[in-house]
Amino acid sequence: MTEDVKLSERLITVASFLPIGANFADIGSDHAYLPCYVCMNDETARAIAGDVRVGPLSSARETVSKYNLTHVVDVRLGDGLQVLKENEVEQVVIAGMGGSLIRTILEQGQDKLGRVELIIAQPNVDEKNVRKWYMENDYQIQDEVILEENGHIYEIIVGKKSTNLKPLTDREIFFGPILLKERLPLFYKKWQIEKDKLSRVLKQMGQAKTKDHTKMAKFKIQLEWIEEVLEDAKNNHQ
DSSP: OOOOOOOOHHHHHHHHTSOTTOEEEEETOTTOHHHHHHHHHOTTOEEEEEESOHHHHHHHHHHHHHTTOTTTEEEEESSGGGGSOTTOOSEEEEEEEOHHHHHHHHHHTGGGOTTOOEEEEEESSOHHHHHHHHHHTTEEEEEEEEEEETTEEEEEEEEEEOSSOOOOOHHHHHHOHHHHHHOOHHHHHHHHHHHHHHHHHHHHHHHSSSOOHHHHHHHHHHHHHHHHHHHHHHHHTO
């Protein structure tokens, strides 16, 4: 009897958004734990595990054969979505990298997204980049989750292909439309941390010999938004 694949809560949550019978690619798959977990729990699922680095790729191959899943999980070496053929998958998972890198991967692999109905992204930072790409490419944000693991706060953003896209405001792109509505305690915790970071950055920029006024103006607006959101939290708890 093969033991179960152990996944972090973050990756279990990412996997939970895949439908039964998923035919998906996990980009930057590392050890291929996520595709193995999905395929072990759903015999009808099929996965492609892609990674650009040779080291993780050989670990991925070991994981797949250890769990006897070589017939359903295909491990491939390559950059981003270039590991795919056109119209090969219906869902894409990209977890555990920066938002701007996720955006670049999606941008450069657009020719591989023909049949992709669902994109599940878990950026470590810079989530707004993912939301912006979704909006520009007809993916409606269907779900968002905020969770904390090992002292780090993560967001998972699920985009579904849509022909009837509801545009997002700049604030919704920044905070996340669903997270902004729900406003869970962890959401406030995250934005308190971000407020402190942004205040420090602005202070340093203000002390610099040559000042980037455009960037400073943009950051000041973002800081105002964060302060408004945190003020709401205070008012609601009074």
